Every structure is written in structure tokens, then in C-alpha cells.
Amino acid sequence: MSNKLLTIVRHAKSSWEHDVTDKERPLAKRGIKDANLISRYLFKNGVIIPETVFSSPANRALTTCKIFMENFNFPLNKIRIEDELYDFSGDSVIKFITSLNNNYDNVMIFGHNHAFTSISNIFGDKFIDNLPTSGVVMINFESDNWKNIEKGKTKLTLFPKQLKK
Template identity: 60%
Template sequence: MKILTLVRHGKSSWEFDVSDDKRPLKSRGRSDAKLVANQFINNNQLPQMVFSSPAKRALETCKIFTQTIGFSENSVIIEDDLYDFGGENVIKFVKSLSNEIDDVMIFGHNHAFTSIANIFGDTYIDNLPTSGLVRLNFEINKWEDLEKGRTEYIIVPKELR
């Protein structure tokens, strides 16, 4: 079995005149990410590996999760292909993962994550909100065989506030 956890970055700030990949989180983005991270660890299911988009808002969200989980910052692998909004590069990345990894967590962006959750999960979601998390299970032994799986759960901050 393979498990994929997708986490959309927290709410980002538009108040700075910076390029898209340099936008930081708003304070609400940080607090929502912490809420979701705490709920995630209550499920006692920690990933083997953590990957993040290089975008500042995704990395900040990832740091909040790794600190909450108790992983070191050095355990996060930054992957350029995760700075993707359509989903094709994320899917290619997941299909190329080492089969020695059974449980992976990825931090990235919408529309890619909503699309992937709907393509590969069995629960339709209209939109994965900022700081939203989707955990998907697959009855496969190799990531390259990625196919329709099961949506184990979805955590959204609005339901935790």
C-alpha cells in the first residue's frame, strides 16, 4: 500500500510587491496550518518523507507541519516540480518516487492539489482550501502504478476553528 498526503500552502499575503514564489504566509495562514498540523498528528499517522514546493508560502507551511510533527527542517526535500498549478508535474513526481517509500507528504499548490485529489481519490472536493490536507491510500506496490485510490480523510481549517 502507498499513502499520499497533499497539503495546500496556507493563506498567503499579497501586501508585498514580490514575485509569486516569494509571497509569504499571512498570520491566518500560519495559524490555520498549525490547526491542521495538530489535527493531523492526532491521527497518529506520520509520513516517511516530506517534500515541498520551493515557493516561500509552501515552505513556511511545511516548516509549521514539520515542527509540529517533530521532524527536523533538514528532513524536508525541496522539489522544483512541486511548484505546479496544473498537476501534471506533481503526478510525474509522485510516479517517480522510490518504491521504498510507502507514506509521503507533499506541500504545494492549487489547482494541482484539488485536481489530484479528485482524479485519484474517491471523495469529490470542489476546492482544497488553503492549509487543507487530503490523505489518499492506494492498493499498489509501485508509485509508477498510481491509480484510483481511496480518500482516507480531508482536514480543512474552517472545520477546526
């Protein structure tokens, strides 16, 4: 039986300075710095690069995703944008995860709170009070079918403040 690995990344800190819709909100300078900090750390420390990557269509999530993928040397044209990841409750995200193609064993998704904190707690075995912006959670499932995933093992949690001295 093969395992499934899900990496959840909350978008980086966004800026509220612009008069735009929620979906169009850009990253703040700190968000860009944090996304680079986290993704470079993951890459430098040999954390597994995903086979496939999905992002919410929201500007702040997609920009975070592109920063990560540039630092992973992952082709930006392979990022798949999924409306279901523009979700704050988590219901659509759970549906999305459990309907993933079983050919994928290693998936990374970019999206939003409160959905991503609650999904980290539903599927992971380590309680997370709040997944911060640019926060990463990796969960390993002993399953060869996304439809059947249950409680997995939280392999990694990485938050920007852990890397800032």
C-alpha cells in the first residue's frame, strides 16, 4: 500500500491597503518575505517537493503558491487553480482532497483559514491552534485512496516565527 502525503499551505500575509475585492487582495511586503523564508527553508532542507500543486484562485494564495514553486524550481505552468480551495469553512476543501486522483501520492494545496486550520486538526494528529499566514502542515496518510483518508500523521508543521530569531 502506498501512502498519501498532503501539504497544506496557508497564504502569506496579505495587504489591506488596496481598495480591491477579497479575491484580488495582494500580499503585503511581510507576506512576500515570509513565503520566501519558509519555501527556501523547505527546499534547502530537502523537504519533499510535491508531484502536483493546487491553489485557490485568490491573488494572495496564488502569489504565495508561485513564490513557493519558484523556490522549489517547480514549473509555474503546472500549478492548477481550483475554485474549491477558495473556501473558509473547509467543507469544499475536504471534498476537493477526498476526490483527488489516486495517481497523486504527494499533493500540495494553497488556501485560506479557517478552513486550513480545521483541516489540519481534522486530518492531522497534532493540534494546531491557528495555522498562521505562510504556515505549512504536512500530513501523511496510510492509504492508497484519497477517498478513504482518515486521521493521518502530522509529519511537519512550520511557521514563519520558528525561523525568525
